[in-house]
């Protein structure tokens with residue numbers, strides 16, 4: 139996970155990974171960054187650390203565009219490195235990416251609801267019925 143990852147995402151990843159018995163490696167990134175090479179170098183170093191002593195890297199969390207600070211990450215290159223290095227799975231935080239997609243490329247978030255076809259802004263404003271039940275579920279209860 140990049141040092142620049144979104145705070146709430148960082149906390150979620152920490153919580154899930156710790157619960158699963160793993161640990162998180164943060165890719166330290168200097169600021170300001172002068173080139174993509176700096177990102178790639180630090181990313182590769184973190185993968186090496188994760189793979190030390192025969193361990194596996196189960197998940198790479200990569201942002202496309204970070205928000206604090208604002209940096210476009212060379213996500214294609216990092217995903218390619220993950221594939222070459224045998225990382226099990228990748229998760230790309232593309233929260234800011236749709237607006238950045240090159241002209242002519244059609245991107246749509248996965249939520250399709252009432253306003254489909256009426257433009258991204260209005261389509262995103264009403265995403266339909268939300269299911270809050272997962273937040274109300276307690277997986278284990280101990281009764282003393």
Ligand SMILES: Cc1ncc(COP(=O)(O)O)c(C=O)c1O
Pocket residue numbers: 144146147201203204205231233234
């Ligand atoms: C990079 C990034 N990821 C994730 C989020 C979280 O988005 P949300 O609060 O809509 O889930 C944000 C919010 O600004 C963000 O900047």
